[in-house]
Amino acid sequence: MEYQALHDRLTARLNALSKAPKFGEQKPIGAVLEENGVSRRDFMKWAAGVTTLLALPASFTPLVAEAAELTDRIPVVWLHMAECTGCSESLLRSDAPTIDSLIFDYISLEYHETVMAASGWQAEHNLEEAIKNYKGRYILMVEGGIPAGSSEFYLTVGPMGKHGAEHAREAAANAAAIFAIGTCSSFGGVQAAHPNPTNAQPLSKITNKPVINVPGCPPSEKNIVGNVLHYILFGTLPALDAYNRPKWAYGMRIHDLCERRGRFDAGEFVQEFGDEGAKKGYCLYKVGCKGPYTFNNCSRERFNQHTSWPVQAGHGCIGCSEPDFWDKMGPFEEPLAFKPFSSIDADATADKVGVALLTATAIGIAAHAAISAFKKSE
Ligand code: SF4
Ligand code: SF4
Incomplete structure (x- = not known):
């Protein structure tokens, strides 16, 4: 009975989201998957796996598949701080793209320094526009530890020489949900290891808004995409452990x-x-x-x-x-x-x-x- 109520709630949310405008002129995800040799059957098998991953009953598989098909309705802003870009690379670079990486490609990435064509002033402008146009609706993903030192070791990003922390704080202020991607952003990572010369901090120390940590060096693509799908399905924070990690992914040793x-x-x-x-x-x-x-x-x-x-x-x-x-x-x-x-x-x-x-x-x-x-x- 409880599951039926949850099923009804998620169905209503997806129905509402399906009426929202798409971002960009992308083909439907089904066509993108087919072009990459992924059959509908493979896609549904993948959706069944994600359903289990999110600790949902098997009967929710069609909802998870629908959530994946709606990933072009949620804008994502992805910021890089002090890091090796390994979290992005592990997701984006592979000989044969996985369904997870294809779904990630399909997400409406409004700003991502590694994959976008713009640079310099244009990139800065794109970020400002994304924050302004999608105020309160975008997902913010931040990769990397954030140097907070006040001496020469601090991080600057973009042509205006803004502090990394300033960039992250501004983007966090208007985000609908915030994910710290990777151990560096979640906990400081190698940048914050002793003696932490740049005074690197986790994202949660830079903003006072709730941050969901998705640690790993790098985190698996399943955990990154699973968090996006969880947000699309529920629109709320998942159950978190003592370190603000989603229990569905980090609940067991x-x-x-x-x-x-x-x-x-x-x-x-x-x-x-x-x-x-x-x-x-x-x-x-x-x-x-x-x-x-x-x-x-x-x-x-x-x-x-x-x-x-x-x-x-x-x-x-x-x-x-x-x-x-x-x-x-x-x-x-x-x-x-x-x-x-x-x-x-x-x-x-x-x-x-x-x-x-x-x-x-x-x-x-x-x-x-x-x-x-x-x-x-x-
Ligand atoms: S097996 Fe351990 S070290 Fe390797 S990715 Fe998983 S948590 Fe990290
Ligand atoms: S069983 Fe042994 S190898 Fe496996 S996680 Fe535990 S300590 Fe490591």
Whole structure:
């Protein structure tokens, strides 16, 4: 019954949105997908996957498909701050575009410095126009940490030499929804790592409006596109965790759904890269996997159309979607065995049984490591 009420609410929202004007003269998304070799059947399979990703019942799949078809009705302003552009690149550059990247291309990107033709004064003018014309209606996505230093290290953007923070603040003021894309924008990232010479800050410290964090280095394209579709469907903020990450994407640990979890529970660990355990697919905890401390859906969704993910390829998770991971998760190829698991500030929804088990295991591993070190020094 509750689902029926939700279904009716989302249907009404999509109906209203379908009457809104399109931005630009794009072909319908169906034609764009077909040109890229994606059949309607593939598209509906993709929509079914996104429906599951958003923790909605399978009967909502046609609504998710319709939301994807309406992505040209919501203008998006995407700003770059101090970053490597990896979040944009991971989404836009691929030999064979995924459905997610095609949908992202289809979104009405009113301003994006990497993909737009304009530059200099023209680009600045386009940004001002987008903010003015779509006041209160556009989605703002910001990539990169934001230097807030007052000395020579600060960031300037555009021909008027505006502070990056000023740019972000102005765009945030009139946005309908704000997403910090990637770990740098969500938590400061490598720019904010010790000693943080530019005083880089996350977007949430620059504006006092609500910011939804979509961390990852880079975040998966599914999590970026999923957030846009969630906004189109609901028009409201999703349920968020303690770090303002959407729970549908960051509600579980990497470790919870890892295919090597059985090995972890059985105490079967890779001791060094390339050993017998590595060949047998043992757990990567002892060679640095931070999956037990990291909330993200990589182990479930994987990358490149569900092809693989770091742990499947043989390297541990480095905890890239956690705050301050550069400072807290290193060295990346050594375990955090000496840090008690409970010292990592995790979501209150943590599975207590798993926490207890992990703490005990971590202590066991720490003791083992300490004994080994002691023996070596004898
Ligand atoms: S420690 Fe890493 S490799 Fe081992 S089960 Fe957890 S997530 Fe998987
Ligand atoms: S597996 Fe870990 S390090 Fe890799 S993308 Fe996912 S959260 Fe980041």
